[in-house]
Amino acid sequence: KQRAKKWILVDRGAEEAIVVQGRNLLAPGVKDYDEDIREGDFVYVVNEEWKAIAVGKIARGFKQKLSERRGMIAKIRRFAEAKDAEVLAKKASWGDAVDANRSFLEMMERKAITFIQEVCRKSDDPVLVSFSGGKDSLATLLLVKKALESLGKEFYVLFTDTGIEYPETINYIKRILRQLRLEDKTISVSSFVNFFKALDLFGPPARDFRWCCKTCKLAPIAYAIKSLGGKCLTFIGLREMESAKRRRQGAVWEGIWVKGQVGISPIYDWSTLNVWLYLFKEGVELNPLYYKGLERIGCWVCPSMDLAEMRIVEEIIGPSWHGYLKKISESLSLSEQEVKLGLWRWRFKPPRWLRSGEKKMHRRQARYLYEKKEVRIEKEDDFKRLLSILKTMYEVHDEGGQVTLLDKERSIAILMREKEKIIIEAESRHWLKILRGTARALACVKCMLCFATCPNKAIELRQEGIEVSTEKCTACGECNYTCPVWAYSLKAPHIAKRLLE
Ligand code: SF4
Ligand code: SF4
Ligand code: SF4
Known part of the structure; x- marks a missing residue:
């Protein structure tokens, strides 16, 4: 118990509510907890015999709720039969994490492969795997490769160069496709539009204004699909946990912007951790930009980046990044400070961010x-x-x-x-x-x-x-x-x- 971290001890009543009724953990059921727990942490829920019964996420204001003995303390994510809670003697490595989850990862892999094979058996349309050089598309590519090679079915890897990719990504893609022996199955297409020219018309892309995806990616993809006969199944590494829109979309969807394309995600219900552990298990080379601290691999102007990533992009891209920010500040009339705070990442700012008079001006x-x-x-x-x-x-x-x-x-x-x-x-x-x-x-x-x-x-x-x-x-x-x-x-x-x- 002295060495254990991130735990919360519950009484019999709470144990029954969690394990039998599938309820969340409420304040009256908490007997003790690790003092280092913070809001948003994932914790082990242990019973009075110090056996792990569930994993949960600590709710906001939990300390206040505990002092008042009321309210939800942890949202329970998974619960199971009580198990002895084992505290590892040494600091765990990613290899230990893979070993501890190996059977689970193999089960996820089997499920995804069966899904891919079932979809492909039902259709004679050509198969594409969209590959961006990021972790999700890499996991998808590995799964499709395993599923279709054992089925003896052809597939192609599609890479779309928007013209604003990191040079590291382009080089990595060449390397990994060579390592996977997929070079001769790769269709590499490029944007017809110069992003920086289109920037003059649209202004900088934003999270609520991703014109760049439509103008720089979709036409080359549409032409690639045309060259395959106008119809295809495209495997794309999208996950439901990424956004509400993706959750609504489901694991199979019909292309709205690109006709003839059916999109399929075999990792739709995977978490970020599932993807990382799977890639570690497979032992494949990862995009070197992850080791520089980037969480998402996209274009270097991507509005999805967070403030920490903006600092990393500045280091990687250098003068071109400064030039881009200058252009943004002129085009959106933002101060240097506002650009540094990343306000350009939203085209329509939330009302509380609007400067006085801006709301009226928009109307x-x-x-x-x-x-x-x-x-x-x-x-x-x-x-x-x-x-x-x-x-x-x-x-x-x-x-x-x-x-x-x-x-x-x-x-x-x-x-x-x-x-x-x-x-x-x-x-x-x-x-x-x-x-x-x-x-x-x-x-x-x-x-x-x-x-x-x-x-x-x-x-x-x-x-x-x-x-x-x-x-x-x-x-x-x-x-x-x-x-x-x-x-x-x-x-x-x-x-x-x-x-x-
Ligand atoms: S889709 Fe619109 S922007 Fe693109 S070529 Fe046609 S008219 Fe021009
Ligand atoms: S309206 Fe239809 S047929 Fe006419 S140009 Fe547009 S896509 Fe082609
Ligand atoms: S990755 Fe980001 S910048 Fe690149 S096309 Fe997509 S939204 Fe635009």
């Missing part, structure tokens, strides 16, 4: 956007391209100075040209579509996603952006819904505002 901007009903188009070519995009949604009647748009319900919108302005007479729903269409016509970043999406090869690339061929287009509308400029011109009103003015 004013949104109202302006909805009420303006006017766009600025100077060049004849731009107007022609706008009309070609509007034809993907409307029947278009161009009568010189006035254009009439008719949708399927014969509802009308009118565009009137006045020098360099187009004035729109339409209900808000039409106006917002026209505004998004204008964004596509004037601010296309040439990500090529609509080219990959269009079933009729109806989109043509011009110097200034895209134009839709009216002969080939069947007005299915798909290209609009996949376009990141279309999607974000309303989500980020600063884009639309720039077009209006």
